[in-house]
Amino acid sequence: MIQINEHYQKLKASYLFVDIAKSVRAHQEAHPEQEVIKLGIGDVTRPLPASALEALHTAIDEMASPRTFRGYGPEQGYDFLREAIAREDYQSRGVNISAADVFVSDGSKCDTGNIQELFSPEQRVAVPDPVYPVYVDTNVMAGRTGPFQGDRYQGLTYLSGTQENGFVPPPPEEAVDLIYLCFPNNPTGATATREQLAAYVDYARKHRALILFDAAYVSFIRDPDLPHSIFEIPGAETCAVEFRSFSKTAGFTGLRCAFTVIPPTVQAWTSTGSAVALRDLWSRRQTTKFNGASYPIQRAAEAVYTARGREEVRELTDYYLENARIIRQGLAQAGFRSFGGENAPYVWVEARRPSWDLFHLLLERAGVVTTPGAGFGAAGEGFIRISGFNEREQVERAMERIQAALA
Amino acid sequence: MIQINEHYQKLKASYLFVDIAKSVRAHQEAHPEQEVIKLGIGDVTRPLPASALEALHTAIDEMASPRTFRGYGPEQGYDFLREAIAREDYQSRGVNISAADVFVSDGSKCDTGNIQELFSPEQRVAVPDPVYPVYVDTNVMAGRTGPFQGDRYQGLTYLSGTQENGFVPPPPEEAVDLIYLCFPNNPTGATATREQLAAYVDYARKHRALILFDAAYVSFIRDPDLPHSIFEIPGAETCAVEFRSFSKTAGFTGLRCAFTVIPPTVQAWTSTGSAVALRDLWSRRQTTKFNGASYPIQRAAEAVYTARGREEVRELTDYYLENARIIRQGLAQAGFRSFGGENAPYVWVEARRPSWDLFHLLLERAGVVTTPGAGFGAAGEGFIRISGFNEREQVERAMERIQAALA
Numbered sequence: 001m002i003q004i005n006e007h008y009q010k011l012k013a014s015y016l017f018v019d020i021a022k023s024v025r026a027h028q029e030a031h032p033e034q035e036v037i038k039l040g041i042g043d044v045t046r047p048l049p050a051s052a053l054e055a056l057h058t059a060i061d062e063m064a065s066p067r068t069f070r071g072y073g074p075e076q077g078y079d080f081l082r083e084a085i086a087r088e089d090y091q092s093r094g095v096n097i098s099a100a101d102v103f104v105s106d107g108s109k110c111d112t113g114n115i116q117e118l119f120s121p122e123q124r125v126a127v128p129d130p131v132y133p134v135y136v137d138t139n140v141m142a143g144r145t146g147p148f149q150g151d152r153y154q155g156l157t158y159l160s161g162t163q164e165n166g167f168v169p170p171p172p173e174e175a176v177d178l179i180y181l182c183f184p185n186n187p188t189g190a191t192a193t194r195e196q197l198a199a200y201v202d203y204a205r206k207h208r209a210l211i212l213f214d215a216a217y218v219s220f221i222r223d224p225d226l227p228h229s230i231f232e233i234p235g236a237e238t239c240a241v242e243f244r245s246f247s248k249t250a251g252f253t254g255l256r257c258a259f260t261v262i263p264p265t266v267q268a269w270t271s272t273g274s275a276v277a278l279r280d281l282w283s284r285r286q287t288t289k290f291n292g293a294s295y296p297i298q299r300a301a302e303a304v305y306t307a308r309g310r311e312e313v314r315e316l317t318d319y320y321l322e323n324a325r326i327i328r329q330g331l332a333q334a335g336f337r338s339f340g341g342e343n344a345p346y347v348w349v350e351a352r353r354p355s356w357d358l359f360h361l362l363l364e365r366a367g368v369v370t371t372p373g374a375g376f377g378a379a380g381e382g383f384i385r386i387s388g389f390n391e392r393e394q395v396e397r398a399m400e401r402i403q404a405a406l407a
Numbered sequence: 408m409i410q411i412n413e414h415y416q417k418l419k420a421s422y423l424f425v426d427i428a429k430s431v432r433a434h435q436e437a438h439p440e441q442e443v444i445k446l447g448i449g450d451v452t453r454p455l456p457a458s459a460l461e462a463l464h465t466a467i468d469e470m471a472s473p474r475t476f477r478g479y480g481p482e483q484g485y486d487f488l489r490e491a492i493a494r495e496d497y498q499s500r501g502v503n504i505s506a507a508d509v510f511v512s513d514g515s516k517c518d519t520g521n522i523q524e525l526f527s528p529e530q531r532v533a534v535p536d537p538v539y540p541v542y543v544d545t546n547v548m549a550g551r552t553g554p555f556q557g558d559r560y561q562g563l564t565y566l567s568g569t570q571e572n573g574f575v576p577p578p579p580e581e582a583v584d585l586i587y588l589c590f591p592n593n594p595t596g597a598t599a600t601r602e603q604l605a606a607y608v609d610y611a612r613k614h615r616a617l618i619l620f621d622a623a624y625v626s627f628i629r630d631p632d633l634p635h636s637i638f639e640i641p642g643a644e645t646c647a648v649e650f651r652s653f654s655k656t657a658g659f660t661g662l663r664c665a666f667t668v669i670p671p672t673v674q675a676w677t678s679t680g681s682a683v684a685l686r687d688l689w690s691r692r693q694t695t696k697f698n699g700a701s702y703p704i705q706r707a708a709e710a711v712y713t714a715r716g717r718e719e720v721r722e723l724t725d726y727y728l729e730n731a732r733i734i735r736q737g738l739a740q741a742g743f744r745s746f747g748g749e750n751a752p753y754v755w756v757e758a759r760r761p762s763w764d765l766f767h768l769l770l771e772r773a774g775v776v777t778t779p780g781a782g783f784g785a786a787g788e789g790f791i792r793i794s795g796f797n798e799r800e801q802v803e804r805a806m807e808r809i810q811a812a813l814a
Contacts, residue, residue: 001615002584002675003527004683008691043478048470056467056703063455063463063661066798071450071660106513106663106701113696117548120410137695141524177409208408253478254470254702256513268409276411284415288544289520294513294701295661296463391473 007143010153014133016375020359027363037398039327039386040369042186042346044251046319048300049312052250055303059296073292076283077104077259081298084305085259089244095231101263101279103286106293108216108245108258113138114289115212115241115260116178118268118281123177126157128169130187130376132214135180151378160379161188167339167348168192171203179204182214184221187376187385188348189324189340191226197233204239210268210278211240219249219317221343237263241278248345250304250313257293257301320345323395324388330399331386334406345388348373358384365405368398414550417560421540423782427766434770444805446734446793447776449593449753451658453726455707456719459657462710466703480699483690484511484666488705491712492666496651502638508670508686510693513663513700515623515652520545521696522619522648522667523585525675525688530584533564535576537594537783539621542587558785567786568595574746574755575599578610586611589621591628594783594792595755596731596747598633604640611646617675617685618647626656626724628750644670648685655752657711657720664700664708727752730802731795737806738793741813752795755780765791772812775805
């Protein structure tokens with residue numbers, strides 16, 4: 001008899017975006033004259049960089065001739081891209097990462113979701129709260145949690161980001177095996193200093209734990225003192241994996257390209273204590289269950305590392321950061337304290353009421369859609385996330401409306 | 408302590424293509440004057456259809472303007488593609504599949520590898536032999552097998568394709584829960600009749616088992632009596648999942664696009680006997696761990712379903728089928744019996760000696776690379792696979808060399 005993986009049954013149905021859509025629809029029916037402005041979604045809106053567009057057209061022309069046609073590529077990604085990543089994202093900042101440590105994929109959602117397959121189902125897992133739900137749900141599916149009770153899964157260690165800790169929680173008190181971190185953070189927009197990350201590296205080395213570091217928003221960092229990579233912290237090369245993506249960097253959410261970095265010095269162990277190189281294990285997973293990212297898309301990603309591509313990425317991320325600045329300023333003028341949005345595209349707003357209440361208030365009075373913080377976890381209650389990913393005039397109009405409505 | 412999924416340790420290292428590459432390198436060093444012809448690889452060589460190329464360029468132009476830019480798409484795929492698939496691949500042949508049953512992905516390797524996550528680790532699994540290794544390895548990783556002993560994994564049921572059963576093994580004697588099938592078959596090129604598939608559907612309904620039907624090579628079927636889809640068999644809509652790909656159909660191995668079809672009537676059960684719709688479970692898996700296939704690639708796949716696209720696909724697959732015919736004929740003239748290659752791109756050749764011996768003979772005497780059947784499983788011993796995926800003149804030259812060498 002076909003019997004299911006019953007851990008799926010523990011998954012709390014995610015009603016967040018369904019509930020948001022329902023509220024928006026009801027509002028639009030009641031106010032058909034008003035255009036609703038959506039600042040809830042973490043998705044880019046600006047066109048692709050010209051360098052990426054050109055690289056795409058060129059790669060597609062290659063696919064038109066038998067002499068230059070490309071079929072299956074290496075599952076780990078083409079060397080031209082792995083080398084550009086290692087050189088430009090790491091070696092240029094003095095970080096010792098080589099092309100062989102880089103695994104190109106079609107998205108960080110896949111990579112952060114798939115990596116947990118490499119580990120024993122008994123591993124103890126720590127996740128941030130508020131959190132990108134993929135870290136949690138994929139471990140629920142694998143049986144590393146108990147049931148959902150109250151507002152959290154049993155058996156997970158939650159690292160709460162609060163106003164008191166600047167939304168950068170310290171390492172857990174208890175021993176865990178896998179620790180998910182995301183900086184610059186989604187949803188709070190918080191960033192971590194070298195010292196804060198070093199505390200995690202120390203913890204991981206002490207407990208022989210692994211840090212799963214999601215750096216999807218690294219290209220929004222402007223503060224020169226902030227680390228860009230977990231591998232800038234000495235010792236991390238033995239206890240961390242890093243995930244990066246072209247989605248928010250270069251507007252690739254519709255194209256799909258990302259990568260995972262695992263130095264050869266990161267070890268994991270069998271139950272009898274034999275050491276295994278994690279990079280080899282991930283390579284085995286990827287070569288068995290993945291067939292490489294699309295060739296033209298990898299060429300587009302490569303183009304992002306040229307001098308011109310880097311300049312275009314800078315302009316693109318500057319644009320969204322300016323949106324975030326306008327949001328922070330607009331919210332301040334409307335009397336709200338907010339966080340993040342300086343080295344990150346997200347602004348985390350103190351709601352001073354339940355987060356769904358502020359969501360409804362902004363929707364009904366200003367026709368602006370945001371995301372209730374409670375949707376990202378228990379510690380997100382009392383906040384909303386406003387996204388800088390939008391067209392400038394939409395952001396400006398939204399802030400004018402909010403100020404007028406709440407004045 | 409970071410503890411690994413120890414089932415990975417059971418995986419037999421796959422030396423097949425490494426060993427082939429090593430032999431080829433040694434041959435090339437010994438015979439630097441001779442160009443080696445590679446008929447071992449199952450990868451396309453012909454350019455993309457013009458309709459797909461045009462659709463790609465158009466979709467990329469859309470990404471250049473904020474008015475037409477596309478970010479994240481639906482994880483299940485865009486409706487334009489899901490509807491084209493349901494209409495052209497299924498409804499046009501009288502099969503009741505709707506767009507909601509179609510899940511677009513970046514590859515059948517991913518889909519056939521990921522689907523097993525939905526099931527209990529205790530499920531009993533049957534796989535064909537010879538076999539596409541992904542079905543086996545992903546179940547080993549999930550702990551559904553014992554160790555590799557002799558030439559097979561303990562705890563798996565192997566369905567041996569032999570000359571006696573025309574490489575279409577009958578359903579197993581014992582009860583299993585998951586059954587992988589692939590027709591037209593890789594590596595044997597065998598096809599299954601309606602009656603043969605009906606026997607599997609009967610078996611699956613009787614045992615409440617699930618058929619995982621890989622139809623990656625469906626576009627090579629020319630015999631009008633052969634079923635194209637498992638869903639042409641009455642009853643399959645309650646006990647089968649179908650995987651299809653644009654890789655071999657339209658030359659998308661470098662672009663990456665495929666899809667999985669699950670009718671809403673396919674059920675699975677919890678340990679306490681509650682029924683769950685498998686389509687919902689897969690949807691949950693895909694929305695949690697996948698972010699949709701690349702937008703321009705989905706547009707290219709859509710273009711393949713236009714009248715012009717269908718004609719181009721027909722020409723493309725005709726080209727490879729003619730290669731397969733030339734291979735069959737060439738092998739016959741050299742005194743070999745061969746199978747497949749009529750509604751499939753692969754020719755399965757009786758080696759009349761251990762399969763590695765014929766591999767070495769053809770490499771050394773004719774400079775032609777093939778794939779030893781033993782690399783696909785114990786039942787592949789005594790055969791080699793020759794692939795029709797190549798340029799015509801390469802295939803013709805390879806056959807001339809084989810005939811001259813073995814005359």
